[in-house]
Amino acid sequence: MNEYNANNPSEMLHLLLDGELDSSMEASLFTSLLGNEELRNEMRELISIRESVRRDVEAFTPPISATSGIFSKLGYTIPLMPVSIPAATSLGFWANVGHKIWNPAFTAVLASLVTFILMWNFNSQGINENDSNQIADNNKTVANTSQANESLASSTQITNDNKSGQEVKVVYITKYIKDKPNNTVEVVNNDVENTDDNVNDTGNLNDIYNNLSFSPFDNVKLQPYQSNLNNSMTKEISLVNNYYSAVNNDPALTLQFKVMSGSSYPNINFSGTDESFITNFSIAAFAPVSEIFQIGLEAGKEPFGMEFYDIDDKDNRLYTIRQKPTLLWAGVGVKIISDKHIDFLAYSQPYLHLTMASTSVGPLVKTNAGLQFVSESGLGILLGLEGSLLAYQNENIWYSSKNLGIMYGMFMRF
Amino acid sequence: MMETKVEQMNDEELTRLVLAGEKSAESAFTELYNRYSPRVYAYCRRFLGDRVDSEDAFQETFIKFHHCIKQNQPVTSLFGLIMKIARNLCLNAKRRTSPIVSYEDYMSFKNDNRTEQDELLNLIKTSIDLLPDDLREMFILREYDGLSYLEIAEVTDSPINTVKVKLFRAKKRLREILAPYLADYSDFDNNMSNNKF
Numbered sequence: 001m002n003e004y005n006a007n008n009p010s011e012m013l014h015l016l017l018d019g020e021l022d023s024s025m026e027a028s029l030f031t032s033l034l035g036n037e038e039l040r041n042e043m044r045e046l047i048s049i050r051e052s053v054r055r056d057v058e059a060f061t062p063p064i065s066a067t068s069g070i071f072s073k074l075g076y077t078i079p080l081m082p083v084s085i086p087a088a089t090s091l092g093f094w095a096n097v098g099h100k101i102w103n104p105a106f107t108a109v110l111a112s113l114v115t116f117i118l119m120w121n122f123n124s125q126g127i128n129e130n131d132s133n134q135i136a137d138n139n140k141t142v143a144n145t146s147q148a149n150e151s152l153a154s155s156t157q158i159t160n161d162n163k164s165g166q167e168v169k170v171v172y173i174t175k176y177i178k179d180k181p182n183n184t185v186e187v188v189n190n191d192v193e194n195t196d197d198n199v200n201d202t203g204n205l206n207d208i209y210n211n212l213s214f215s216p217f218d219n220v221k222l223q224p225y226q227s228n229l230n231n232s233m234t235k236e237i238s239l240v241n242n243y244y245s246a247v248n249n250d251p252a253l254t255l256q257f258k259v260m261s262g263s264s265y266p267n268i269n270f271s272g273t274d275e276s277f278i279t280n281f282s283i284a285a286f287a288p289v290s291e292i293f294q295i296g297l298e299a300g301k302e303p304f305g306m307e308f309y310d311i312d313d314k315d316n317r318l319y320t321i322r323q324k325p326t327l328l329w330a331g332v333g334v335k336i337i338s339d340k341h342i343d344f345l346a347y348s349q350p351y352l353h354l355t356m357a358s359t360s361v362g363p364l365v366k367t368n369a370g371l372q373f374v375s376e377s378g379l380g381i382l383l384g385l386e387g388s389l390l391a392y393q394n395e396n397i398w399y400s401s402k403n404l405g406i407m408y409g410m411f412m413r414f
Numbered sequence: 415m416m417e418t419k420v421e422q423m424n425d426e427e428l429t430r431l432v433l434a435g436e437k438s439a440e441s442a443f444t445e446l447y448n449r450y451s452p453r454v455y456a457y458c459r460r461f462l463g464d465r466v467d468s469e470d471a472f473q474e475t476f477i478k479f480h481h482c483i484k485q486n487q488p489v490t491s492l493f494g495l496i497m498k499i500a501r502n503l504c505l506n507a508k509r510r511t512s513p514i515v516s517y518e519d520y521m522s523f524k525n526d527n528r529t530e531q532d533e534l535l536n537l538i539k540t541s542i543d544l545l546p547d548d549l550r551e552m553f554i555l556r557e558y559d560g561l562s563y564l565e566i567a568e569v570t571d572s573p574i575n576t577v578k579v580k581l582f583r584a585k586k587r588l589r590e591i592l593a594p595y596l597a598d599y600s601d602f603d604n605n606m607s608n609n610k611f
Contacts, residue, residue, distance in 0.1 A: 045596045052535040053557045062455040066469045071474045076440045
């Protein structure tokens with residue numbers, strides 16, 4: 001104990017940092033600090049050590065199993081509230097919370113961004129069904145496509161043939177045709193009807209519009225306008241839309257392969273765990289039920305972080321078991337594909353995919369949402385967010401494990 | 415009259431509630447547990463090193479503490495009593511166990527190196543393990559549990575001067591072990607201070 005000398009600046013520094021230095025000695029220590037670089041370094045190092053200790057969240061967090069054990073043995077209800085961490089560790093606590101929530105927070109922000117873009121995109125194309133001018137403006141996109149040149153020519157012909165000199169507004173109504181490709185659309189202009197007896201008024205534009213969910217991007221290829229105004233203003237437009245056929249949901253079998261990259265909650269990490277896509281993928285075959293619904297069979301592999309209690313029969317003690325098995329699953333999936341297309345994202349379509357599946361340990365619900373793009377050849381890609389919820393049971397207690405991450409994959413329509 | 419919440423009660427009031435054994439005993443004990451369990455566990459965890467041993471000691475501490483309350487023993491400082499119980503259990507556990515690092519602890523250590531600052535923390539944890547038991551205990555009681563020199567002296571039944579000396583030695587030893595890393599850290603810290611605007 002001889003090495004300790006209360007008048008030594010180094011020891012005074014220790015006492016100061018521990019709040020134990022007599023105030024009468026402070027002045028002496030501060031003077032030493034001013035002129036002693038080594039002492040200042042020592043102070044920095046001691047402060048660094050203390051700050052690091054306060055980030056030792058693991059030491060300040062009693063395990064749930066220990067808490068459960070204490071309260072069980074005392075015959076008390078296990079407290080639901082998490083154990084608070086002393087204020088001294090607040091920095092470490094928040095750093096730890098930040099680390100734990102970055103993934104879901106990032107996902108939430110990304111999902112919000114995608115939703116915003118989608119909403120903005122669709123709202124910007126929002127059709128006032130009573131505003132024929134707006135509908136006509138939207139159809140400029142159609143008119144500007146090279147594939148619609150013939151239709152444009154026809155519309156010009158309509159205008160030239162209009163003996164009464166009335167303006168004829170040709171409206172290409174895409175959704176109506178898309179639903180029934182062989183059907184006809186009657187193009188009617190109320191102004192013409194009022195001045196030309198030959199015009200066969202078969203309806204009001206508003207009636208047609210009201211039955212439409214308009215998307216200008218569906219209408220890519222138009223057939224020539226087949227008649228002229230001398231005979232009738234009722235004209236047929238039949239559209240054959242090859243691209244539409246590919247990107248929408250005409251009856252076709254779809255085979256899909258997708259992969260998820262994300263985190264498991266509870267987050268169990270073991271060094272050397274294989275986290276490659278081989279451990280988290282699925283294959284599926286879908287058949288169309290309706291235009292926007294597909295139903296199919298799916299199977300895959302996915303790792304799940306598991307943390308549960310287990311009572312050891314030998315010593316009757318409660319243990320926390322942590323593991324991350326890769327489970328095989330199989331089930332039924334439903335895919336809902338929007339009939340909207342996003343022009344600035346390669347005409348991709350938003351979709352929602354729900355799966356009810358089963359694993360060897362319990363039921364599994366999976367959902368993913370995102371965008372899909374399909375080429376004319378029928379080959380497509382997927383990108384989105386995926387979440388999985390697994391329920392499992394041990395010692396008659398149900399537990400859950402969640403996976404959340406980015407999903408990507410490809411599919412082929414036949 | 416408005417009922418006082420357990421969170422607002424002092425240790426003595428909570429102890430009385432636990433002793434009374436009424437319906438509120440459970441919530442009173444839960445409050446005491448929430449108040450002191452992090453620091454008790456920190457002591458057990460860092461003093462014993464092994465996760466399983468520290469959980470055992472931690473559980474046993476609170477069960478014994480509960481029995482002490484039930485026996486209505488006179489207590490001056492509740493936290494002092496808990497720490498004494500924890501210390502005795504940890505010292506007993508220390509005598510029993512061999513210094514083998516469990517696989518779980520090893521994995522926890524390996525995976526717990528997220529940032530550069532955590533790296534320092536991991537080095538400190540390792541350095542704490544290298545300290546002799548008496549110095550390690552002083553360091554943990556001071557830095558993890560935030561006890562004053564006098565409180566440490568009471569918990570360890572040591573003269574206050576011994577506490578001062580041992581603490582000084584513990585920190586000095588830690589600095590020696592961490593010297594290469596702390597030098598870098600100190601340079602980094604200095605640069606950051608100089609670049610402040």
